[in-house]
Amino acid sequence: MVTQVNSQNRVSGVHSDASGSYCVTKLQRGQARALPRNIQSINVASGSAWITQDGDDFLLNSGDAMRFMPGSGTVVVSAVGEAPLIYETN
Numbered sequence: 001m002v003t004q005v006n007s008q009n010r011v012s013g014v015h016s017d018a019s020g021s022y023c024v025t026k027l028q029r030g031q032a033r034a035l036p037r038n039i040q041s042i043n044v045a046s047g048s049a050w051i052t053q054d055g056d057d058f059l060l061n062s063g064d065a066m067r068f069m070p071g072s073g074t075v076v077v078s079a080v081g082e083a084p085l086i087y088e089t090n
Contacts, residue, residue: 022090027079035075039089041067042077047085050078 024045027033035042042051043065051058051066054073059080060066068075079085 022088024086024088025077027077027085027087029079029081029084031085032076032078035077035089037072037074039068039075041065041090042075043088045086045088047079047083047087048081049085049087050080052076052078 025033027047042049042060044060044062046062048062049060049064051060053068053075058066077085077087
């Protein structure tokens with residue numbers, strides 16, 4: 001199956017697998033997105049992500065994952081490095 005990314009760098013539709021629904025997003029270097037508050041985790045498929053949550057910063061690379069506690073503050077994901085950042089959230 002081929003997946004196409006739309007003009008907002010978001011894969012069309014919500015996907016699901018055995019672990020539930022997830023969304024795939026692609027960001028170019030320097031782009032950032034605030035995650036919806038109901039997001040439980042982020043999995044970096046490729047590239048590097050700078051994550052800011054409640055004033056704390058984390059660097060995730062391809063293959064890394066991070067879970068968020070319910071009621072966590074705003075989470076911002078930024079693409080860093082030369083390669084585009086592709087990540088999944090659920």
